[in-house]
Amino acid sequence: MKTIRLALLGFxxxxxxxxxLLTEKQEELISTLDTRVLVSAIATNRKGTLLxxxxxxxxxxxxxxxxxxxxxxxxxxxxxxxxxxEDAEYDILVELTPLDIFSGEPAISHIKxxxxxxxxxxxxxxxxxxxxxxxxxxxxxxxxxxxLCETTVMDGTPVFNLVRETLPFCRVTEVSGILNTTxxxxxxEMEAGRSFEEALEEGRxxxxxxxxxxxxxxxxxxxxxxxxxxxxxxxxxxxPLQIDRKGIGGVTAEIIKEAGDxxxxxxxxxxxxxxxxxxxxxxxxxxxxxxxxMAVIDGTSSLVSIQTDLMGKLSVLEHNPxxxxxxxxxxxxxxxxxxxxxx
Ligand SMILES: NC(=O)c1ccc[n+]([C@@H]2O[C@H](COP(=O)([O-])OP(=O)(O)OC[C@H]3O[C@@H](n4cnc5c(N)ncnc54)[C@H](OP(=O)(O)O)[C@@H]3O)[C@@H](O)[C@H]2O)c1
Numbered sequence: 001m002k003t004i005r006l007a008l009l010g011f012x013x014x015x016x017x018x019x020x021l022l023t024e025k026q027e028e029l030i031s032t033l034d035t036r037v038l039v040s041a042i043a044t045n046r047k048g049t050l051l052x053x054x055x056x057x058x059x060x061x062x063x064x065x066x067x068x069x070x071x072x073x074x075x076x077x078x079x080x081x082x083x084x085x086e087d088a089e090y091d092i093l094v095e096l097t098p099l100d101i102f103s104g105e106p107a108i109s110h111i112k113x114x115x116x117x118x119x120x121x122x123x124x125x126x127x128x129x130x131x132x133x134x135x136x137x138x139x140x141x142x143x144x145x146x147x148l149c150e151t152t153v154m155d156g157t158p159v160f161n162l163v164r165e166t167l168p169f170c171r172v173t174e175v176s177g178i179l180n181t182t183x184x185x186x187x188x189e190m191e192a193g194r195s196f197e198e199a200l201e202e203g204r205x206x207x208x209x210x211x212x213x214x215x216x217x218x219x220x221x222x223x224x225x226x227x228x229x230x231x232x233x234x235x236x237x238x239x240p241l242q243i244d245r246k247g248i249g250g251v252t253a254e255i256i257k258e259a260g261d262x263x264x265x266x267x268x269x270x271x272x273x274x275x276x277x278x279x280x281x282x283x284x285x286x287x288x289x290x291x292x293x294m295a296v297i298d299g300t301s302s303l304v305s306i307q308t309d310l311m312g313k314l315s316v317l318e319h320n321p322x323x324x325x326x327x328x329x330x331x332x333x334x335x336x337x338x339x340x341x342x343x
Pocket of ligand 1: 012099322323
């Protein structure tokens with residue numbers, strides 16, 4: 001039986017949900033992949049940093065229990081995430097620190113540290129994929145390891161996996177979709193007659209609107225997702241700065257009503273395409289026909305459509321994800337790496 005050791009950078013909502021899934025699937029990983037998966041290190045900002053003593057890995061059930069009771073780990077090795085990436089014993093680095101949408105750091109540095117040591121890296125953080133994917137992918141290839149990021153767009157919904165595993169020789173020529181929950185929810189609520197402020201407040205109450213929602217409202221989150229999609233699926237080598245971006249700030253109740261009178265809804269649409277080989281990306285509010293697929297993407301659901309040369313256009317819809325779908329994306333990338341080791 002093989003043993004795979006993971007180092008987790010970040011142990012917040014996503015890290016803890018992944019740890020729960022790992023605990024739940026431990027026996028099945030052994031029986032189906034002949035692999036024992038251990039967590040050998042966890043770095044956080046304030047909860048503490050842990051390194052496993054001996055070969056058995058950290059006891060995730062105990063850790064989750066401690067956190068629930070005290071909000072902290074029971075001990076702290078006092079190391080930073082970068083130090084863990086650089087020095088700890090592990091096979092796969094799992095990068096789950098918070099997103100910096102304007103730079104991708106410090107996650108980019110964490111990932112480089114892991115790749116430079118010849119370690120596989122999984123990230124759920126779209127910053128590095130939006131800002132530095134080509135560089136990181138090339139570094140991974142140079143070191144003969146994997147750099148996987150399924151969770152960065154639409155959580156665990158297979159988008160990158162779908163193209164990589166099931167669309168052989170297909171070239172992706174265009175991506176489009178509805179990829180930002182906050183704006184999708186607000187526009188939908190405004191269409192139902194609520195004010196912008198009421199819709200924002202309702203989103204906060206339901207827990208998916210950030211304390212500072214400006215990155216969502218101004219289209220930065222969507223632009224980062226378009227850049228990530230284009231970088232992974234089209235080798236675009238672009239950043240969010242190159243996406244023609246407009247938020248929903250200018251969308252008024254009158255504009256929504258006028259569109260409605262003509263049988264249209266307003267959605268924050270995301271698009272990326274190649275023109276003479278040059279990548280172009282756009283995010284902004286647009287009218288869509290109420291009978292179109294885009295118009296029926298409601299609330300916290302998301303949609304991505306992928307235009308290919310050999311398989312035409314495909315669409316993948318994620319219905320109202322929870323944190324378990326985030327955990328699944330990380331888990332799916334992990335199993336991909338484990339299976340590749342068998343070959
Ligand atoms: N939540 C989702 O549904 C979801 C979905 C897709 C992608 N993602 C991405 O996944 C990543 C994690 O999300 P999350 O929801 O788990 O965030 P979160 O709940 O805010 O947790 C972030 C974790 O990172 C730790 N951290 C912060 N700064 C750090 C640093 N400099 N070094 C080491 N650790 C640091 C925090 O430490 P403390 O615990 O001590 O504060 C915390 O454990 C983000 O990039 C996010 O965009 C999340």
